[in-house]
Amino acid sequence: MNLKELAELLGLSQTTVSRALNGFPEVSEKTRERVQRAAKKNNYAPNTAARGLATGRAFMIGHVISTSNQNETVNPVFGDFVAGVGEIYSANGYKMMLSVVPPHEDEYQVYRDLNAQSIVDAVVVHSPCIDEGRIPFLSELGLPFIVHGRASECEIPYAWLDVNNRSAFLRATDFLHDLGHRRIALLNGLEHMDFAHRRREGYESSLVSHGLKVDNELISSHEMTESYGFERTSELLRSESPPTAILAASIVVAFGARRAVQAAGKVVGKDVSIVTHDDCLSYLRNNDPVPIFTATKSSVREAGRRLAAMLLQVIENPDMEPPQELLEVELTIGQSTGPAPVG
Amino acid sequence: MNLKELAELLGLSQTTVSRALNGFPEVSEKTRERVQRAAKKNNYAPNTAARGLATGRAFMIGHVISTSNQNETVNPVFGDFVAGVGEIYSANGYKMMLSVVPPHEDEYQVYRDLNAQSIVDAVVVHSPCIDEGRIPFLSELGLPFIVHGRASECEIPYAWLDVNNRSAFLRATDFLHDLGHRRIALLNGLEHMDFAHRRREGYESSLVSHGLKVDNELISSHEMTESYGFERTSELLRSESPPTAILAASIVVAFGARRAVQAAGKVVGKDVSIVTHDDCLSYLRNNDPVPIFTATKSSVREAGRRLAAMLLQVIENPDMEPPQELLEVELTIGQSTGPAPVG
DNA sequence: ACGATTTTTCAAAGCGCTTTGGTTAGCCCA
DNA sequence: TGGGCTAACCAAAGCGCTTTGAAAAATCGT
Numbered sequence: 001m002n003l004k005e006l007a008e009l010l011g012l013s014q015t016t017v018s019r020a021l022n023g024f025p026e027v028s029e030k031t032r033e034r035v036q037r038a039a040k041k042n043n044y045a046p047n048t049a050a051r052g053l054a055t056g057r058a059f060m061i062g063h064v065i066s067t068s069n070q071n072e073t074v075n076p077v078f079g080d081f082v083a084g085v086g087e088i089y090s091a092n093g094y095k096m097m098l099s100v101v102p103p104h105e106d107e108y109q110v111y112r113d114l115n116a117q118s119i120v121d122a123v124v125v126h127s128p129c130i131d132e133g134r135i136p137f138l139s140e141l142g143l144p145f146i147v148h149g150r151a152s153e154c155e156i157p158y159a160w161l162d163v164n165n166r167s168a169f170l171r172a173t174d175f176l177h178d179l180g181h182r183r184i185a186l187l188n189g190l191e192h193m194d195f196a197h198r199r200r201e202g203y204e205s206s207l208v209s210h211g212l213k214v215d216n217e218l219i220s221s222h223e224m225t226e227s228y229g230f231e232r233t234s235e236l237l238r239s240e241s242p243p244t245a246i247l248a249a250s251i252v253v254a255f256g257a258r259r260a261v262q263a264a265g266k267v268v269g270k271d272v273s274i275v276t277h278d279d280c281l282s283y284l285r286n287n288d289p290v291p292i293f294t295a296t297k298s299s300v301r302e303a304g305r306r307l308a309a310m311l312l313q314v315i316e317n318p319d320m321e322p323p324q325e326l327l328e329v330e331l332t333i334g335q336s337t338g339p340a341p342v343g
Numbered sequence: 344m345n346l347k348e349l350a351e352l353l354g355l356s357q358t359t360v361s362r363a364l365n366g367f368p369e370v371s372e373k374t375r376e377r378v379q380r381a382a383k384k385n386n387y388a389p390n391t392a393a394r395g396l397a398t399g400r401a402f403m404i405g406h407v408i409s410t411s412n413q414n415e416t417v418n419p420v421f422g423d424f425v426a427g428v429g430e431i432y433s434a435n436g437y438k439m440m441l442s443v444v445p446p447h448e449d450e451y452q453v454y455r456d457l458n459a460q461s462i463v464d465a466v467v468v469h470s471p472c473i474d475e476g477r478i479p480f481l482s483e484l485g486l487p488f489i490v491h492g493r494a495s496e497c498e499i500p501y502a503w504l505d506v507n508n509r510s511a512f513l514r515a516t517d518f519l520h521d522l523g524h525r526r527i528a529l530l531n532g533l534e535h536m537d538f539a540h541r542r543r544e545g546y547e548s549s550l551v552s553h554g555l556k557v558d559n560e561l562i563s564s565h566e567m568t569e570s571y572g573f574e575r576t577s578e579l580l581r582s583e584s585p586p587t588a589i590l591a592a593s594i595v596v597a598f599g600a601r602r603a604v605q606a607a608g609k610v611v612g613k614d615v616s617i618v619t620h621d622d623c624l625s626y627l628r629n630n631d632p633v634p635i636f637t638a639t640k641s642s643v644r645e646a647g648r649r650l651a652a653m654l655l656q657v658i659e660n661p662d663m664e665p666p667q668e669l670l671e672v673e674l675t676i677g678q679s680t681g682p683a684p685v686g
Numbered sequence: 687a688c689g690a691t692t693t694t695t696c697a698a699a700g701c702g703c704t705t706t707g708g709t710t711a712g713c714c715c716a
Numbered sequence: 717t718g719g720g721c722t723a724a725c726c727a728a729a730g731c732g733c734t735t736t737g738a739a740a741a742a743t744c745g746t
Contacts, residue, residue, distance in 0.1 A: 001459070002702060013726045018704060028724060045459035049401065050702035052392030053731045060440075067426050073625040074422035083410050083417045086443025095462070097403075098439045100429025116344070116388035119438070225626050226598075252626055255569075255598055259635075262605050282416040283568050283595055292602075345732060356696045361734060371694065393732035396701045693742065701734085709726075716719095 001044045010038055021046070059094050061085075061311065062120035064110055066101040066127075073223055075127065076252060077300045080281050081148070084304020085124070092312055094121075108137060115143045121315050124148060124307070129192045144318065146311045148303070149194050159314055159322035161307040165195045165277075168296040168329040169202035169247065172275045175294075175331060176245045177210050180340035181273060185218040185236050185243035187229060187253050196221065196249065199277075203247060224249050229256020230263075237264045237272070244340045248276040251284050254293055258336070273337040277329075291334035298329045344387045353381055364389070395461075402437050404428075404654065405463035407453055409444040409470075416566055418470065419595060420643045423624050424491070427647020428467070435655055437464075451480060458486045464658050467491060467650070472535045487661065489654045491646070492537050502657055502665035504650040508538045508620075511639040511672040512545035512590065515618045518637075518674060519588045520553050523683035524616060526561065528579050528586035530572060530596050534564040539592065542620075546590060567592050572599020573606075580607045580615070587683045591619040594627050597636055601679070616680040620672075634677030641672045 007014045012031070020027045020035035027035075038044075052058050063082070067074060082096070089096050097120060101107045111134070114120050122144035125134050132151035135158050146159040169186075176184050186203050189196035204214050217239070222228045229248060236242055237260065248254040254276035261272045268274055278286050278295035280302075286293050310323045350357045355374070363370045363378035370378075381387075395401050406425070410417060425439070432439050440463060444450045454477070457463050465487035468477050475494035478501050489502040512529075519527050529546050532539035547557050560582070565571045572591060579585055580603065591597040597619035604615045611617055621629050621638035623645075629636050653666045 003704095004702075014703080015705080015727080016725055019725090022704085026724065031724080043455055043459055045456050046704095047396070047702050048460045048462040049392045049395030050731090051704075053390070053396050053733085054702080054704040056731075058392065065426070065429075072426070074426045076419065076422065076624075076626045078425075079417035079419065079421040082421075082441060083408070083415070083443055086408075086441060087445050090443060090445060096441045096443075098425060098429060098441055100426055100433060100439070102430050102433060112386060113388050116386055117391045119391040223626075225628060227628055227631065259601075281419075283419045283566075285568060285570055288570065346734095347732075357733080358697080358735080359695055362695095365734085369694065374694080389734095390732050393701090394734075396703085397732080397734040399701075688746095689744105690746105691742100691744070693740105695740070696738085697736105698738105699734105699736080701732105704729105704731085706729080707727095710724085712721100712723075714719105714721080716717100 001042045002047065003044075006035075006038060006042060006044050009042070010035060018046075056118070058119055058121050060097050060120045061089060061094055061308075062097045062099060062114050062123040063126065064099045064101060064107065064114075064123060066107050067103060072103060073225070076224075076250075076281065077279050080279070080299075080301045081304040083282075084301035085308040086304075088305050088308035088312070094312065107134070111138060111141065111143065115141050122146070122311055124311065128194050130194050130197050132194070144311075144314050146307060146314060146323075148307055150198075151194055152197060157322050159310060159324065161303060161310060161325045161327070163195070163298045163303065163327045163329060165198040166202035166205070168277060168298070168331075169199040170206045171202075171329075171331050172247055172277075172296050173203050173206035174210075176247070176273060176275060176337070177206065177212075179245075179273065179337060181243075181245040182212060182340065183215075183218065183241065183243040184245045184247060185233075186220070187232055187246060187248045187257065188219065188221045189224050189249040191221040199249070218243055224253050226252050226256040226259075229253035229258075230260045231256075233257040233260035234263065237261070237266070243272070245273040245275070245337070248274060251276055251278055251281070251286060251293065251295075254336075269336050269338045271341055273340075275337060278332075286334070288334075291332055292336060294332065294334040294337040296329040296331055298327055303327060344385045345390065346387075349378075349381060349385060349387050352385070353378060361389075399461070401462055401464050403440050403463045404432060404437055404651075405440045405442060405457050405466040406469065407442045407444060407450065407457075407466060409450050410446060415446060416568070419567075419593075419624065420622050423622070423644045424647040426625075427644035428651040429647075431648050431651035431655070437655065450477070454481060454484065454486065458484050465489070465654055467654065471537050473537050473540050475537070487654075487657050489650060489657065489666075491650055493541075494537055495540060500665050502653060502667065504646060504653060504668045504670070506538070506641045506646065506670045506672060508541040509545035509548070511620060511641070511674075512542040513549045514545075514672075514674050515590055515620075515639050516546050516549035517553075519590070519616060519618060519680070520549065520555075522588075522616065522680060524586075524588040525555060525683065526558075526584065526586040527588045527590060528561040528576075529563070529590045530575055530592055530600065531562065531564045532567050532592040539564065542592070561586055567596050569595050569599040569602075572596035572601075573603045574599075576600040576603035577606065580604070580609070586615070588616040588618070588680075591617060594619055594621055594624070594629060594636065594638075597679075612679050612681045614684055616683070618680060629677070631677075634675055635679060637675065637677040637680040639672040639674055641670055646670060 007017045020032045125147040128149045128151045131153040135154050138145045150162045275294045278297045280299035350360045363375045468490040471492045471494045474496040478497050481488045493505045618637045621640045623642040
């Protein structure tokens with residue numbers, strides 16, 4: 001069923017039917033209702049391609065995800081983030097397109113094509129690194145976008161939504177310090193990623209403010225996998241002066257750390273404390289009455305919702321100041337931390 | 344830059360330029376090259392909406408994901424699966440659309456709209472349950488589709504790609520039996536899901552074939568979260584005749600189970616054996632020389648690649664017999680299993 | 687060299703919608 | 717009763733592409 005057929009069926013012109021369905025004022029309420037009823041009954045929905053061609057808008061947001069990192073790892077956060085944005089998109093009549101950039105292919109070309117084909121109204125930039133080339137590139141291209149995260153070394157203004165990673169890890173380190181810990185290890189994510197960079201800043205800044213010095217032996221940076229958590233923690237525990245506390249980049253890494261602590265015959269929260277960042281993934285809930293892990297919490301799904309809402313604003317109102325929002329984390333105390341062991 | 348402008352630039356008609364770019368034979372190689380060069384140079388790419396309108400094809404595959412389960416959990420497998428299909432899609436000029444069905448909304452209406460708006464050429468059905476209503480519905484609707492998994496109680500023919508879950512859990516149970524285990528617990532996924540149903544069949548069938556009887560006390564069914572693994576295992580270990588082995592539905596569940604075993608002061612692989620299914624998620628690798636977990640392995644990313652290829656066949660060739668493919672798992676021995684403790 | 691083919695190019699229609707710039711119908715007031 | 721409004725509707729153009737059916741150009745055989 002297309003517009004023409006529906007119009008004929010109703011004995012109205014295409015114009016009127018179109019206007020009725022799109023909520024224009026110059027159509028009587030009586031006709032509008034009649035049209036809407038007929039549309040629903042005949043399962044009419046406007047052809048997207050035709051509408052897109054006529055309006056120049058695609059009502060589609062692009063998400064470009066690259067798996068071209070060393071291990072082609074998919075960010076475990078992805079599913080929940082997408083669920084968050086998707087909720088807002090569909091509530092506002094937008095659809096979401098996913099482009100997977102195959103390894104060794106040019107991500108920039110993907111954006112160029114998306115733009116030339118005018119298949120999306122805007123894109124979301126994922127996992128920005130410190131000097132993120134995509135930001136100036138997209139600005140130049142004129143394709144509206146918003147960044148999930150930030151790029152420390154980017155000067156031009158752009159829309160973003162980020163978690164306050166610096167403050168999160170600063171507070172977490174402060175907390176461990178307050179418990180008496182003096183050797184605190186950081187199991188960071190890949191440090192060319194902006195979020196990891198900022199977390200390290202927070203961590204170091206806390207140490208310095210307490211008169212401790214930064215010991216590079218205690219710091220590592222890697223993709224956030226379970227085995228990274230395990231291997232690295234095992235290594236740390238074997239060293240001559242092992243840490244009494246560990247700051248993990250994600251719950252998955254913390255799982256690995258915990259496994260290593262237990263494998264070494266030690267007790268988490270007593271011999272070794274663990275604090276982790278928690279994205280509140282739906283299948284890795286850490287919200288028992290007393291959570292497993294002491295954590296800096298920030299729901300990535302909620303972040304997706306906020307970010308989507310901001311992006312829709314940008315689309316509807318292209319000349320606005322780019323919106324920016326910084327989400328603070330919650331520091332929740334769980335079973336994985338305790339006072340530093342004496343001696 | 345649109346086709347008309349490019350044609351004028353080249354002093355050719357739109358027809359010729361279009362044909363040149365789309366690989367039609369009735370255009371000389373010389374012209375074709377000239378056109379392609381100009382297109383690349385001017386960053387021309389055909390407008391998707393216009394092309395879609397003209398051809399009636401969208402070159403887009405829809406993935407509808409529902410988060411309307413009790414906890415709005417996102418399947419952790421999703422990211423890797425999408426990475427797999429996305430690879431094949433983009434290699435073949437297809438795009439992927441994601442529709443998130445908000446909780447309490449009608450998933451069927453989403454499919455109806457997708458179809459009416461002719462915004463996708465086909466859809467992928469995720470997480471089928473035993474009697475999956477979406478299969479007859481989509482057949483009826485005439486929207487091409489493929490199912491990731493199967494529906495045991497569905498009679499009509501349809502395209503699917505599935506893992507042999509029955510054989511996987513049968514083999515895993517056999518393996519534990521061979522090690523001397525007689526009380527084997529099953530921490531299954533939600534059993535209205537087809538995959539979980541089949542796994543239980545495999546488990547029970549192995550028990551029966553060894554003359555053991557099925558003890559419902561040892562069987563549970565739940566969303567596959569870490570805390571499920573922990574809580575349920577703790578409960579089992581506290582019971583009067585605890586299991587000596589556990590069959591877990593996923594690595595995340597196995598993590599929880601391991602935590603419970605350790606919390607009970609027991610040793611995994613000695614006091615309690617654990618076998619899990621492993622989807623080979625990129626951030627939960629279980630492929631050390633001797634893997635952490637003994638597991639039935641099947642890469643969900645590779646499954647995505649296969650499934651995408653099959654779906655594209657269906658699209659290009661609508662009248663073909665629906666393709667169906669059953670993937671066998673690998674049973675790999677890791678550190679989490681050992682002979683049943685004596686006494 | 688000239689009609690018959692084959693190769694290469696083209697003009698124009700059509701895909702299904704939105705939107706511009708009307709026209710017609712209905713109403714009010716003098 | 718008729719001129720001036722407003723309210724309600726409509727015909728047709730146009731979005732940028734593909735594709736049909738025809739024309740022009742090049743090639744061929746005799």
